[in-house]
Amino acid sequence: MTDAPVILRSRAEAEAARFPPLLARAEQLAGSVLLGEHGRRRSGMGDDFWQYRPVQEGDQRRMIDWRRSARSDAEFVREREWQIAQSVLLWVDGAASMRFSSNKALPEKADRARLIALAAAVLLIRGGERVGLTGSAVPPRRGQAQIMRLATVLTQDDAQDYGVPEARGMLPHSRAVFVSDFLGDVAPVRAALAKAADRGVRGVLLQILDPDEEAFPFRGRAIFQSIGGTLAHETLKANDLRDRYLQRLADRKAELATLASAVGWHFHTHHTSNSAQSALLWLYRALSGGGVR
Numbered sequence: 001m002t003d004a005p006v007i008l009r010s011r012a013e014a015e016a017a018r019f020p021p022l023l024a025r026a027e028q029l030a031g032s033v034l035l036g037e038h039g040r041r042r043s044g045m046g047d048d049f050w051q052y053r054p055v056q057e058g059d060q061r062r063m064i065d066w067r068r069s070a071r072s073d074a075e076f077v078r079e080r081e082w083q084i085a086q087s088v089l090l091w092v093d094g095a096a097s098m099r100f101s102s103n104k105a106l107p108e109k110a111d112r113a114r115l116i117a118l119a120a121a122v123l124l125i126r127g128g129e130r131v132g133l134t135g136s137a138v139p140p141r142r143g144q145a146q147i148m149r150l151a152t153v154l155t156q157d158d159a160q161d162y163g164v165p166e167a168r169g170m171l172p173h174s175r176a177v178f179v180s181d182f183l184g185d186v187a188p189v190r191a192a193l194a195k196a197a198d199r200g201v202r203g204v205l206l207q208i209l210d211p212d213e214e215a216f217p218f219r220g221r222a223i224f225q226s227i228g229g230t231l232a233h234e235t236l237k238a239n240d241l242r243d244r245y246l247q248r249l250a251d252r253k254a255e256l257a258t259l260a261s262a263v264g265w266h267f268h269t270h271h272t273s274n275s276a277q278s279a280l281l282w283l284y285r286a287l288s289g290g291g292v293r
Contacts, residue, residue: 023151026118033123033280052076087130087140087171088287092117092154093163093180096227101272102212109208112272113179114154116206116279120177121150123284134166134176161231167192175287176203182256190259197263204286205260206279207253207269214249214271216242
């Protein structure tokens, strides 16, 4: 019992030492994606002019801008820019499978996932949005203190082999970001997206993969073991598995893309060998409603 406070303090200091570097890198990454004002420019309630558009069925007469309409044969509505901050909920997979890296020169998938998610949170909060985590650990809020809370929680690992998306706490008509390798059972992903769709939540599935998981460069005798140690498979001819593995990976990507599209979400795969900036830029545009590829 006398050692308990010392052990607790040591563990606390170890955890605390992890998130400042993550936060510093996330701030730097967010700063590199300098796109001006955060992409909240969309029509809605507010004071700033956004655009004129032709009158549509259901528009009230008081919405018509008669001065603009007088300059043409059509009637136009004056739309104002949306000024109400939205809530964005993050789920970042911290399971054992995310702690894989095929090369010391490459980051672990978990590190890259956390970096991109936290950098996105920095951008969103600076743009006036409320950002939090799915579940109840960190409800969506604004401010620098919230970024610190996110950084603290995001550095925590899970013991399970593969992550299961946390779908609780998604506010109606909010947005969500799920970041994972999505190599585990796809059923929980399908269930989480169904729950999101029921609440009118739109969002993003961002898949993080190591380049070796994409290329399967293994030959000869090999032992494949999950990071958590619960699964293992030994083979004398790893190269014979390559085609089947690549087909299953392609099928999984196609299934994720189909699931996302069905509920109005975006899907994208990012490799840890590529720049984090490219993934953050894609994510930023997807959340902002811009065109993404």
